[in-house]
Amino acid sequence: MNQKSNDGFLIVATRLKSFYIAGVYLAESIKDFWPEAQICFVCDEWMCDGREDVADYVLYPPRENDYRGKLWGMANTPFDRTLYLDADMVCEHEDLKIVFDQLEDYDMVFTSLNEDRDDVFKNRYFPAGKFELNGGVVLYNSSRQHVKDFMQRWWELYTKQHNHTWWPTDPETGEWDLVNYGNRNEMRWWDQFTLWWLLNKEEKWSDMNIGIFDDDLRWNYYTRYPVWNLYPKNPVIFSHHSTSLKKDRYEEYAFGDQMRTEMDYDGIYDSR
Amino acid sequence: MSKWLDNAFWVDNSKTAVKAILETDLGGGKVDRNVHTITKTADDGTENILWSQFFEQVSAEKVDKNTNERSARKEKERVIEAQRREETLRAKQLEALFDAKLKAFEIQDIKDCKNRQLKARLRKAKNMVEVNAFATIIIMEQINNESEEQ
Numbered sequence: 001m002n003q004k005s006n007d008g009f010l011i012v013a014t015r016l017k018s019f020y021i022a023g024v025y026l027a028e029s030i031k032d033f034w035p036e037a038q039i040c041f042v043c044d045e046w047m048c049d050g051r052e053d054v055a056d057y058v059l060y061p062p063r064e065n066d067y068r069g070k071l072w073g074m075a076n077t078p079f080d081r082t083l084y085l086d087a088d089m090v091c092e093h094e095d096l097k098i099v100f101d102q103l104e105d106y107d108m109v110f111t112s113l114n115e116d117r118d119d120v121f122k123n124r125y126f127p128a129g130k131f132e133l134n135g136g137v138v139l140y141n142s143s144r145q146h147v148k149d150f151m152q153r154w155w156e157l158y159t160k161q162h163n164h165t166w167w168p169t170d171p172e173t174g175e176w177d178l179v180n181y182g183n184r185n186e187m188r189w190w191d192q193f194t195l196w197w198l199l200n201k202e203e204k205w206s207d208m209n210i211g212i213f214d215d216d217l218r219w220n221y222y223t224r225y226p227v228w229n230l231y232p233k234n235p236v237i238f239s240h241h242s243t244s245l246k247k248d249r250y251e252e253y254a255f256g257d258q259m260r261t262e263m264d265y266d267g268i269y270d271s272r
Numbered sequence: 273m274s275k276w277l278d279n280a281f282w283v284d285n286s287k288t289a290v291k292a293i294l295e296t297d298l299g300g301g302k303v304d305r306n307v308h309t310i311t312k313t314a315d316d317g318t319e320n321i322l323w324s325q326f327f328e329q330v331s332a333e334k335v336d337k338n339t340n341e342r343s344a345r346k347e348k349e350r351v352i353e354a355q356r357r358e359e360t361l362r363a364k365q366l367e368a369l370f371d372a373k374l375k376a377f378e379i380q381d382i383k384d385c386k387n388r389q390l391k392a393r394l395r396k397a398k399n400m401v402e403v404n405a406f407a408t409i410i411i412m413e414q415i416n417n418e419s420e421e422q
Contacts, residue, residue: 223370226355239366241367
């Protein structure tokens with residue numbers, strides 16, 4: 001284990017109280033296996049009920065209810081080496097303590113999207129390419145300025161995409177290229193497209209040193225994966241419950257008086 | 273002009289009926305294909321003329337081979353489908369377990385509980401029975417603590 005004093009875990013739970021509940025649960029599950037682990041929790045102030053105190057740092061993004069507060073959080077981590085985790089994950093094994101060894105000299109380390117996971121990720125293909133990195137778990141060297149700059153750029157570009165003010169253009173017509181880059185409305189909700197774009201199309205990030213976790217399934221194991229033919233060599237460290245946080249299922253108990261629907265949110269966001 | 277395709281297979285182990293496709297060239301590049309079940313004998317017990325016509329074009333050995341390959345393929349598909357169903361069920365159970373744990377942690381007594389060890393056991397519960405058991409223990413402990421304080 002090669003832990004430094006300023007290594008830490010980043011959990012982001014903006015916009016929905018259900019993310020907050022799950023994010024707190026994830027933080028507690030990390031502390032179950034590693035009480036000394038440092039955690040930074042990024043959330044909206046309105047959703048806090050005190051349980052965020054499990055974290056060593058609590059940050060509020062400048063824009064409340066940001067659709068991808070994740071990206072702001074990643075750019076503003078207080079740690080030198082950071083493991084970002086989606087809020088709907090759970091720590092299941094003490095081997096999380098070796099996570100920072102995986103960074104080696106890479107700038108960023110991901111789990112991969114590849115053909116054997118296509119049953120779970122059906123929308124990773126588009127005419128001009130395919131997504132190969134899963135943004136649900138990202139280990140990165142946040143002490144390097146160019147890595148933090150990348151995160152900042154990712155947040156800014158995603159925000160533009162989400163607000164319908166950015167999409168790749170056709171060099172000949174100057175119009176948005178809807179032929180090569182797929183369904184922009186569908187892509188709008190994901191940060192995957194902007195991640196792919198930055199790493200594949202923006203020259204500035206072409207030297208970014210990207211790695212893939214060893215035995216990567218154990219770092220981001222979706223409960224929907226078929227255990228018959230898709231299972232890590234070693235025990236799962238983080239399980240991913242991506243189907244559990246369907247907001248509608250949580251509204252009845254998770255939102256209470258502070259319920260915010262997708263439509264409300266979009267209205268707030270798009271008017272800015 | 274019609275011909276029997278050679279991908280026919282036996283309907284059952286008695287080998288008294290085959291399922292076969294009759295392809296008819298309608299001219300102009302159009303082809304008509306119909307699936308037939310050809311029995312060895314007609315309903316009145318006489319020899320079925322289609323049966324002999326079919327075996328003039330396709331050998332019994334070829335039908336044997338097709339039948340074996342089809343059986344193997346169907347068995348493989350059945351196993352994969354069963355695995356898929358089991359996977360779906362397993363995934364749903366895991367999601368339901370996760371949901372149940374999150375809901376348990378929304379119960380005020382469990383939220384307020386300071387016993388980290390017990391709460392960790394609830395988080396690590398492997399099934400609904402364990403979730404219910406540890407949730408109950410935590411609530412009981414909270415009630416006992418309140419009684420002692422009073």
